[in-house]
Amino acid sequence: MQRSVNRSRAVALAAVLGAFSSAATRPALASGGVSPPNLPVLVDAAADLAARAERPNESWYVIAHVVAGGHRYHFLVHYLTSGDATHGVASSDVSITDETTGRYMRSELLLPARGGLSQAQGIDIHTDNVSWTGDAAQMTLQAKLPEGQLEVTLRPRGPVLYNMGTGYFPMFADASYGNYEYGLPAMETTGTLTIDGRALVLEGISWLDHQWGPLPDFTTARAGWTWLGVSLSNGSRISLWKTKYNTTTTWATVLAPDGTHVIAAATLTPSSAGTWTSPESHLTYPTHWTITIPGLATTLKVTAAASNQELLLPMPRLEGAAAVTGTSEGRPVIGSSYVEVAGPQ
Numbered sequence: 001m002q003r004s005v006n007r008s009r010a011v012a013l014a015a016v017l018g019a020f021s022s023a024a025t026r027p028a029l030a031s032g033g034v035s036p037p038n039l040p041v042l043v044d045a046a047a048d049l050a051a052r053a054e055r056p057n058e059s060w061y062v063i064a065h066v067v068a069g070g071h072r073y074h075f076l077v078h079y080l081t082s083g084d085a086t087h088g089v090a091s092s093d094v095s096i097t098d099e100t101t102g103r104y105m106r107s108e109l110l111l112p113a114r115g116g117l118s119q120a121q122g123i124d125i126h127t128d129n130v131s132w133t134g135d136a137a138q139m140t141l142q143a144k145l146p147e148g149q150l151e152v153t154l155r156p157r158g159p160v161l162y163n164m165g166t167g168y169f170p171m172f173a174d175a176s177y178g179n180y181e182y183g184l185p186a187m188e189t190t191g192t193l194t195i196d197g198r199a200l201v202l203e204g205i206s207w208l209d210h211q212w213g214p215l216p217d218f219t220t221a222r223a224g225w226t227w228l229g230v231s232l233s234n235g236s237r238i239s240l241w242k243t244k245y246n247t248t249t250t251w252a253t254v255l256a257p258d259g260t261h262v263i264a265a266a267t268l269t270p271s272s273a274g275t276w277t278s279p280e281s282h283l284t285y286p287t288h289w290t291i292t293i294p295g296l297a298t299t300l301k302v303t304a305a306a307s308n309q310e311l312l313l314p315m316p317r318l319e320g321a322a323a324v325t326g327t328s329e330g331r332p333v334i335g336s337s338y339v340e341v342a343g344p345q
Contacts, residue, residue, distance in 0.1 A: 043167035043182050045160045046136040049210060051119050057082045058212040060123060060132070062141065062154070063229060063338040065321070066204030068193045071100040073202065074305060074321030075150060075193075076338065077132065077143050079125050080314065081114050082215075088113025091314045092127040094143040096150070096193075097321045099305040105195075107145035108313040136184065139208075152191030154206050156184040159259035161237055171213060172223060172245040179213030185229065185237040185255065205231065207338075209239075216245060218315065224343025226268060228291070228302065232335040234328055240291060242268045244344060252293055267292045270345070276307040281316035285341055291326075300326035302337055317342035 051058060059080040066073050074097045081090040090111040097104050107129045116127035122135035131142040139154040161183040163169055171177035187206040192199050207229050216223045223245035230238040235257035242250040252266040270286030277284045287304040302322045309320035317340060324335035 039166050041162050041165075041167055043162065043180050045182055045184065048180070048182075049123050049136055050121050051081075051114070051117050051124070052212070053114070053119065055212040056214050059210070060125065061209040061211070062187075062206050063209075063321075064152075064189050064204055064206035065231070065336040066189055066193075066202045068202035069198070069200035071098055073098055073193060074336075074338070075143070076319050076321075077130055077141060077150075078311075078319070079117070079127070079130060079132070081117060082314075083113050085113050089314055090115045090117070092116065092125075092130050093311050093313065093319075094129050094145050094150075095309065095311060095319060096145065096147075096195075097306050097309055098195075099321065099323075102306045104306050104308050105145050105147045106311060107143075108311060110313050139187075148193070148195040148197075150191065150193055152189055152202070152206075154187040154189055154208070156187045156208075158186040158257065159255060161185050161239055161253060161255040162261060163239055163241075163253050165253065165261040165263055169241075171215065172225075172243045173247060173249040174245065177214050177216065179211060179215075181209065181211040181213075181239075183210070183229065183237070183239060184208040185231065185239075207231065207237075218343065221245060222344050224345050225340075226289075226342075226345065227340045228268070228289075228322075228337050230291070230300065230302075230324055230335055230337040232324065232328055232333045234331065234333050236328060236333075238291075238293075240266055240268060242345075252291075254293070254296060262296065264293045264295050274303075276304075278308070278310045278316070280312060281310065283310075283316055285310070285318040285320075287320075289322075289339065296328065297330045298326070298328045300324050300328070300333075300335075302339065304339070315342065 061078045076095045078093045092109040095106040118124040125132040143150040163181040167182045171179040185207040189206040225243045228240045237255040240252040254262045269290045271288035274288035289302040291300040305321040322337045
């Protein structure tokens with residue numbers, strides 16, 4: 001029985017890889033968005049939430065857009081582990097952006113690989129700045145930074161977003177870096193945000209992204225990416241990847257409210273007119289982008305909520321909350337996003 005299951009999975013993986021095999025490894029068929037091939041989903045959103053020691057790199061990443069005390073806030077909590085206990089590293093990062101004032105706050109910890117991570121069912125992470133437990137039905141998250149703390153409950157609503165429609169894709173369009181990734185992109189979020197000793201009731205929506213798989217050695221490889229998790233007012237959710245390593249590939253997984261997935265060719269264009277240079281890493285990041293998805297008649301303008309939204313550990317990168325305006329399937333939309341910019345672009 002196990003042999004049969006493994007063979008089916010191997011066939012499915014081969015078919016997914018086939019979608020990347022032509023025309024500079026384009027992930028979309030034809031010139032626009034298409035429904036993915038009739039392939040099985042390769043991850044279990046509930047069972048695969050738990051940590052697995054055999055996964056070479058694994059991350060849990062939640063981004064949120066909330067209101068509290070009359071202000072609009074965005075927060076990020078990210079736990080990443082890479083490598084083994086002897087040679088690897090983990091990081092536990094928290095950031096909060098107050099869009100109303102432009103204030104940015106962060107807490108970053110560097111840990112031994114798998115530090116604070118258990119293999120209990122569901123998610124079970126405990127570090128000095130993050131305590132995160134629960135399952136695919138409900139999670140409790142506490143996060144601390146010097147200015148205050150978050151205490152929230154996350155309740156997933158709606159369908160799961162499976163990247164590439166299956167939850168599996170070759171990172172950098174290279175079969176050597178097969179990654180698994182899925183999202184719970186519409187989590188009802190309630191709780192308390194305490195800033196400078198003032199406790200505020202918050203509510204909004206969060207997006208959990210869970211990813212694992214091999215990556216290049218970034219000390220020698222000039223590899224980089226931009227990832228966006230976009231939530232639109234029409235109920236659509238977009239996970240967009242632009243990766244650069246030997247070749248540049250840009251594609252999007254678009255999730256409709258009814259659970260339908262579309263894989264689409266896309267472009268992501270940063271604007272040179274809007275940039276910010278970090279006084280700490282001295283890297284320059286875009287603050288404005290344009291997304292185009294021709295096959296879905298979608299053009300979106302993405303604007304960072306604040307200039308300074310850089311994290312430094314385990315590597316410098318932009319983790320920026322952003323506002324979205326434009327058209328989707330020819331109709332006006334607004335929305336929210338987080339933009340992750342890491343490595344050479």
